[in-house]
Amino acid sequence: MSRDASSSSDASLHIDWTLCDGRGLCTELLPELLTRDEWGYPLAAAGSDVTVPRELVGPAKQAVGLCPRAALRLRASAGA
């Protein structure tokens, strides 16, 4: 997913599962992209790298900053 750079402003949100504790803050800030699985962990359409459309980069940055486990990273979508 992260390689799918349709817009130059798209970004990719990486979840470090070794840090994530399922606190759920990111799912509240990014309900368009993330739900929770039955154990509370963030659930995206697929995998560990979530494509973030331009209009959601703001809330995504917030999620990165507020994650109590520092388990999120926002990267340029091209992956380079």
Added chain:
Amino acid sequence: MTLTQPITTSIAGPTGVSRLFAAGASDFRSHRAVFGPMPGAVDEGHLLAELEASGLAGRGGAAFPTWRKLVAVRDASFGGTRAGGTGPGSRGFGTGTGRRSSATRGGPVVIANGAEGEPLSRKDETLLAGAPHLVIDGLLLAATSVRASDVVLYAPTRSLEYVTRAIAERTDAERIRLVTAPETFLSGEASAVVSAVGGGRAIPRDRIVRLSESGLGGAPTLVQNVETLAHLALLARFGATWFRSRGTDEDPGTRLVSVSGDVPSPRVYEVAAGMPLLDPLVSAGARPPGIGAVLVGGYHGAWVPGTAVATSLSPSGLRPFGAAPGAGILMVLGPHRCGLDASAEIVKYLAGQSAKQCGPCANGLPRLADVLRRLARRDRAEWLPAEIKRLARVVAGRGSCHHPDGTARLVLSTLTVFADDVQAHLQGRCEVRR
């Protein structure tokens, strides 16, 4: 790429399918007599060109093109020098796993990986016992070609004994550090290898930068399966054309396969890539009526039904089954054994082998094991197959390593290949065990 050094060797490459064990004995003299000396002062560009032309892909499971990994490590190393000030530890993302052991100043690291982890795999131990000098040659050649400052061989205790004996027989291998791998399923995963070599636990790490860019202590790190290195040692001597004289265009060369399960003589065979899946099974004494199904690729692999064993042991031949040659693991399930029982046992084992670092894997795999066990025990609950599929999809891709993905692959393959058994079990019957 420079092609300044034509291969000059007075010894021809092995002509048969038995290449890796052609020396016939594990000692250095036999090795030298059959294969000739290790090419000295190898031109790194030449070796990389031959590697690229050979099409050699990694034999540890992921089948990544070997030359591309070497080039990535070499480029990361030179790039790091150019950029200046990006020594080990200063790279971001916290992906540097473990401490550097010695005064290696961020030069590349090359690690020969002999940790199979997988209980059904014997090939790497067999190779280190039977042809340790080929692995050592390959490791030293790879280290030279990327100008490594740290050279490591990582393997379980027993395999290291063979290697220790081999190193003592020669004078050029003292720089190789030996690191003991624990006997756990995930010990051979590349980031777990780097972690263990750095003195940490042999468990996977989250990675957003490839190990070839930032691995041990932040240094560019090449982790290569020992069989891959042994092929590299032969390639460096006899060239890409020789290498491609066996196997197929798509999957050139030979590969080691570990045949196990319900066969009269389980063992490791060297086979030409692309041959029928059935051939090594027949070598192990199995005959088609005695083959209910074959688990290809090990516990993270997929089932091929016994009716389809004529398919080739190649990426394209196995793709319809969601399988791949991988690390060459073939487990035969006899017709007297229930595929759902066998898979439930495997998934229970895999759930226990989770490093339990990642929530979806730590929670999802035990749950998956539980519902699959209920299906195997003929629990008449109609919802079980759908729940198994749902859980497999929930865990897949949601971990820092491929453990949940591989487990999901096995589970989904089980439901497909043993679909008739699933229906029978839901009615309280078993097609196999009555």
